Amino acid sequence: MPLKAAAHIEAMSAFALANFGGYDQPTLAQNESAFPPSPKAIEAGRDATARSHLYPDPDWTLLRDAIARAYGVERDLILCGAGSMELIACTIAAFAGPGTDVLATDYAYNFAASAAARVGAAYVKAREHGFEVSIDAVLAALTPATRIVFVCNPGNPTGTCIKNTELLRLRAALPGDVLLMIDQAYGEFDDQDPHALFALAGRGDTVVLRSLSKAYGLAGARIGWGLFAPQIAAELRKIQNSNQVSTVSLAMAVAAIEDQAYMRAAVARTSDIRDRFAQGLRTAGYEVPESRTNFVLVRFAEAAAAAAADNALRGAGIVVRGLAGYGLADCLRITIGPQDVMDRALRILTALRGRLCW
Incomplete structure (x- = not known):
């Protein structure tokens, strides 16, 4: 008879981390800091x-x-x-x-x-x-x-x-x-x-x-x-x-x-990049709730649009977080990273929004 785990453990799912697509790529999927520690x-x-x-x-x-x-x-x-x-x-x-x-x-x-x-x-x-x-x-x-x-x-x-x-x-x-x-x-x-x-x-x-x-x-x-x-x-x-x-x-x-001074400066810099990125997405026509974190949630018209955006970003080597596990298949969560990475992500998403009618 095969060894079995406790019934309630067998019934549960493992906690799922982001699909990185490779650790050698910039990731905006894990809500890590955009900046190194002090x-x-x-x-x-x-x-x-x-x-x-x-x-x-x-x-x-x-x-x-x-x-x-x-x-x-x-x-x-x-x-x-x-x-x-x-x-x-x-x-x-x-x-x-x-x-x-x-x-x-x-x-x-x-x-x-x-x-x-x-x-x-x-x-x-x-x-x-x-x-x-x-x-x-x-x-x-x-x-x-x-x-x-x-x-x-x-x-x-x-x-x-x-x-x-x-x-x-x-x-x-x-x-x-x-x-x-x-x-x-x-x-x-x-x-x-x-x-x-x-x-x-x-x-x-x-x-x-x-x-x-x-x-x-x-x-x-x-x-x-x-x-x-x-x-x-x-x-x-x-x-x-x-x-x-x-x-x-x-x-x-x-x-x-x-x-504390270093931490507050890192938070201020992250928040500034976040707010400009979020406003750029809103200007492009995306729904982005106001964030008080180091990431933004981006809502698309449908799950297929979110998947298309995810694929476009991954094609450029930028990994973000899909949220189907939260019942939000029409959303992506994008961690705030270095300014140049966020600028690239904004350009990709703006161009994608212009090409597709959602």
Whole structure:
């Protein structure tokens, strides 16, 4: 008899990354930073390789100190992980399971669905309206089985953002035994003051997640952090891998967090390229929602048009992200890359729009 995995694992699909078409091509598919990390982070990582024979600090002491100073948050609420993906997975594993629901929205980050399937929880979606999270739709979708509400703000793959006051309204209306998880992987691109959301973490019914992959350019280092009340953190620490953030990654993260000026400059440069690219696409006749991330969503008249645009870009060596897996086969997500790459992408899409009647 052949060896079989657990039934709920056999039933799930693997989390799908972008189809790169080859790692030697420029990719605008992964939402990586258009710019390298701070030179101080690169230097710190280089120096830390000499300590690679030692296990890393399992309590992320220096990194938690740096985050607390930079973001004005309570150090003891901070947990770090191998990317925010690990923190999402561990939170769902700790507080959901068979017979419970993880409630998200139409276009929430799909990894949450994989994390729910991994523990046998149902993944339920509330409708979004105009590519934006609808708090009223989330509240209407609650059931007695709901244990976690997962909201991305700013959203991925939409790039859109709702007011933080709406998230505060959501928390106020949720039952006390429902955990609210707010994924702010793109939070540095949002000009709203985050402290009202950060303050929710101390209540014991909300977690707020951040990432160093986007604004800080450390996608390859795999570091995320979040704010967790002590009773929530205690459960996550039971299932987190020990020493999961490497010595080199920790050193790079500390230096990157301490170089806020570099991060803010990278975000400003990325946002400027993004806004000019988005406006160029709108001028050409494409639908592009306002983005508060390091990418834009482009909507086409139909799936075939999106596929034609994808093929045209790939033919020029530019890889973008198709979104059929999100139910958005008529859309492409385009990460903001270097200016010359974005200029080429805009020329291709403008010419394609002019040739075809959609």
